[in-house]
Amino acid sequence: MSIFVDNDTRVVVQGITGGEGKFHTGQMVDYGTNVVAGAVPGRGGQEVDGIPVYDTVEGAVEEEDANASVVFVPPAFAGDAVFEALDTDLDLVVAITEGVPQQDMARVYKRLSEVDTRLVGPNCPGLITPGEAKLGILPGNIFAEGNVGLVSRSGTLTYQVVDNLTQRGIGQSTAIGIGGDPIIGTDFVDALAAFEDDPDTDAVVMCGEIGGEDEEEAAAFIGEHMDTPVAGFIAGRTAPPGKRMGHAGAIVSGSGTGTAESKISALNDAGVPVGDTPNEVADNVEEFL
Amino acid sequence: MKLHEYQAKGVFAEAGIPTPESELAETVDEVVDAAERIGYPVAIKAQVQVGGRGKAGGIELVDDEAEAREAADAILGMDLKGLHVGSVLVEAAVDFTDELYVGVTMDRTEGRPVAMVSTKGGVNIEEVAEEDPDAIARVHVDPSFGMHPYQARNAVFEAGVDRDVATSVARVLTTLYDLWDDKDATDIEVNPLMVTADDEVVAADAVMNVDDDALFRHSDLQEMEEEGDTDQDDLEAKADEYGFDYVRLEGNVGIIGNGAGLVMTTLDLVDYFGGAPANFLDIGGGAKAERVTNALDMVFSDPNVDSVVFNIFGGITRGDEVAKGINEALENFDEIPKRVVVRLAGTNAEEGMEILNTDLVTVEETLEDAVQRAVEYAEEDQ
Numbered sequence: 001m002s003i004f005v006d007n008d009t010r011v012v013v014q015g016i017t018g019g020e021g022k023f024h025t026g027q028m029v030d031y032g033t034n035v036v037a038g039a040v041p042g043r044g045g046q047e048v049d050g051i052p053v054y055d056t057v058e059g060a061v062e063e064e065d066a067n068a069s070v071v072f073v074p075p076a077f078a079g080d081a082v083f084e085a086l087d088t089d090l091d092l093v094v095a096i097t098e099g100v101p102q103q104d105m106a107r108v109y110k111r112l113s114e115v116d117t118r119l120v121g122p123n124c125p126g127l128i129t130p131g132e133a134k135l136g137i138l139p140g141n142i143f144a145e146g147n148v149g150l151v152s153r154s155g156t157l158t159y160q161v162v163d164n165l166t167q168r169g170i171g172q173s174t175a176i177g178i179g180g181d182p183i184i185g186t187d188f189v190d191a192l193a194a195f196e197d198d199p200d201t202d203a204v205v206m207c208g209e210i211g212g213e214d215e216e217e218a219a220a221f222i223g224e225h226m227d228t229p230v231a232g233f234i235a236g237r238t239a240p241p242g243k244r245m246g247h248a249g250a251i252v253s254g255s256g257t258g259t260a261e262s263k264i265s266a267l268n269d270a271g272v273p274v275g276d277t278p279n280e281v282a283d284n285v286e287e288f289l
Numbered sequence: 290m291k292l293h294e295y296q297a298k299g300v301f302a303e304a305g306i307p308t309p310e311s312e313l314a315e316t317v318d319e320v321v322d323a324a325e326r327i328g329y330p331v332a333i334k335a336q337v338q339v340g341g342r343g344k345a346g347g348i349e350l351v352d353d354e355a356e357a358r359e360a361a362d363a364i365l366g367m368d369l370k371g372l373h374v375g376s377v378l379v380e381a382a383v384d385f386t387d388e389l390y391v392g393v394t395m396d397r398t399e400g401r402p403v404a405m406v407s408t409k410g411g412v413n414i415e416e417v418a419e420e421d422p423d424a425i426a427r428v429h430v431d432p433s434f435g436m437h438p439y440q441a442r443n444a445v446f447e448a449g450v451d452r453d454v455a456t457s458v459a460r461v462l463t464t465l466y467d468l469w470d471d472k473d474a475t476d477i478e479v480n481p482l483m484v485t486a487d488d489e490v491v492a493a494d495a496v497m498n499v500d501d502d503a504l505f506r507h508s509d510l511q512e513m514e515e516e517g518d519t520d521q522d523d524l525e526a527k528a529d530e531y532g533f534d535y536v537r538l539e540g541n542v543g544i545i546g547n548g549a550g551l552v553m554t555t556l557d558l559v560d561y562f563g564g565a566p567a568n569f570l571d572i573g574g575g576a577k578a579e580r581v582t583n584a585l586d587m588v589f590s591d592p593n594v595d596s597v598v599f600n601i602f603g604g605i606t607r608g609d610e611v612a613k614g615i616n617e618a619l620e621n622f623d624e625i626p627k628r629v630v631v632r633l634a635g636t637n638a639e640e641g642m643e644i645l646n647t648d649l650v651t652v653e654e655t656l657e658d659a660v661q662r663a664v665e666y667a668e669e670d671q
Contacts, residue, residue, distance in 0.1 A: 024605070075502060098574055100502065101500050102475060102503070103432060103470065104503075106432040110401065111433075138604055139603060139635040142634075154548055154549060154550020154551060155604055156547055156548030156550060156602045156635075157548065157550035159603075159604060163602070163634060180549060182395060183397060207550065209549070212397055213398060235550045235551075235554045237557045238553075238556045238557050238559075238560045240536070240538065243536045244536075245534070245536060276561055277558060279657060
């Protein structure tokens with residue numbers, strides 16, 4: 001089993017004719033993902049590698065029965081593209097685009113509260129249920145089918161930890177990169193709750209980083225609501241206060257919360273072991289299984 | 290981007306928020322001339338992007354020309370928390386009875402903007418937030434509607450602002466929100482907003498930070514960024530030019546990687562294995578060969594760097610492009626200035642390993658091994 005995506009997921013790719021959109025659509029199809037359509041305004045009627053392109057997401061939903069979208073639209077237009085997707089009845093929208101202005105996302109976030117669609121991202125690698133479907137840019141070959149769920153704020157850190165797991169024969173149920181921006185659709189708590197409800201996920205890895213209070217909130221949720229064991233990792237222990245380390249979220253204000261220390265101690269208090277290295281995270285998961 | 294105080298005040302004044310008369314000056318004589326025009330007493334304020342300028346000696350209140358010369362001479366050219374002071378704002382001193390705080394920022398937990406008012410202005414508002422959170426009135430704003438005037442009034446009355454100035458303060462707050470919205474700001478603050486004896490309000494300081502991701506729709510702010518970019522060091526300026534997320538640190542192991550989380554993890558591992566990171570450098574997603582070459586150029590330019598670890602886990606970034614960039618960067622040298630350890634995994638990593646010129650670099654398969662090797666090299670080369 002898995003969360004959010006599986007063999008039944010029917011994907012429309014917004015921005016399928018762009019460089020990244022085209023390349024990663026190919027990668028998704030190669031992985032076995034059921035990509036049924038593309039959506040690019042003005043390109044309706046064309047095909048990309050045999051996949052029909054529609055002018056609108058609505059067209060792709062009506063004609064091809066798509067139930068999920070992956071957004072590869074440049075930052076200036078990505079907010080609008082997500083709004084478009086949210087105004088159809090898709091179950092899931094995955095926004096890969098990096099650099100979406102914060103205020104565009106604040107408006108999207110408001111809209112999200114009014115619809116039933118789940119948004120993952122933006123500025124994220126997407127999600128994958130190994131052996132079934134991949135929505136996003138994750139390198140499929142490092143994943144293996146299994147029973148460990150993974151949720152991470154950072155794309156490349158997701159790959160690193162998955163690699164450590166797979167190398168020692170631990171497969172994944174679903175791996176999801178939620179993105180490092182300050183305003184995102186699906187957060188740690190959403191993903192952890194879904195893993196807790198998934199009978200085939202026996203352990204969860206949660207990779208966080210400095211900045212914000214999302215990990216502290218996740219720790220509180222784990223302590224109160226989870227029976228599935230969770231192993232943690234926090235990036236940015238050595239980051240100096242006040243400096244922004246790439247991710248918009250990865251800044252430590254200098255006050256108590258948001259530091260690696262406060263996140264690690266919150267997780268420890270919730271019974272979550274936090275590894276010093278990705279390898280140690282895999283050790284901790286191995287203990288659980 | 291962070292605006293300088295003088296730039297933010299210009300934006301605020303244009304939007305109708307009262308600010309004291311002021312002029313920017315770069316020499317002692319310019320300071321004195323400006324002070325003559327404005328009339329003593331004046332404040333002389335260093336224009337650098339750090340908090341706590343006053344405590345660090347970057348702001349002086351002066352009553353006459355002699356004092357102005359002395360203060361200008363001390364502040365211009367001083368090193369303020371690592372930044373060179375190239376200009377000062379000469380500003381009319383405000384005779385005030387009260388100091389308030391007003392600001393708008395993004396509440397990331399709620400995913401929507403929050404406007405704040407406090408009667409405890411003029412001090413470090415983060416400390417107030419920590420020690421006496423009830424002293425700050427907060428109102429969340431629906432970004433699809435903007436701030437209604439009643440919301441500003443509610444916040445102002447809740448904060449306990451004097452009724453005689455409440456309407457003016459509420460107007461400042463709605464104006465700040467509109468600016469926050471129009472200019473894609475991330476934070477916008479006036480601290481202190483001074484209240485005068487005749488119940489006028491004046492913005493005595495101005496903070497405005499703008500979302501870098503939204504600068505494409507604000508050519509006026511882009512111009513300000515170029516004009517204000519005077520207090521960076523050479524490496525930071527270079528990082529901006531190349532468009533890298535870069536932070537200079539104290540150690541000697543140079544770090545290049547893709548993706549903020551993985552680069553931070555690489556830093557943490559350098560520390561874990563007993564080394565000290567010299568920098569954080571994220572080449573970002575989907576980097577092509579030229580970007581990789583630029584990254585090596587940056588890290589080699591830092592005299593503190595003794596060894597370099599290049600850690601790539603490809604997703605949208607492709608290993609063959611990275612390998613090509615490394616080869617191109619290193620083939621230009623007769624002797625490579627620092628030893629480079631490369632670890633390539635993920636998308637097209639195998640293709641990358643095939644073309645990577647392993648005569649020029651050390652290759653390690655795992656993240657841990659790569660970091661350990663770079664730490665060893667740094668120790669040997671010290």
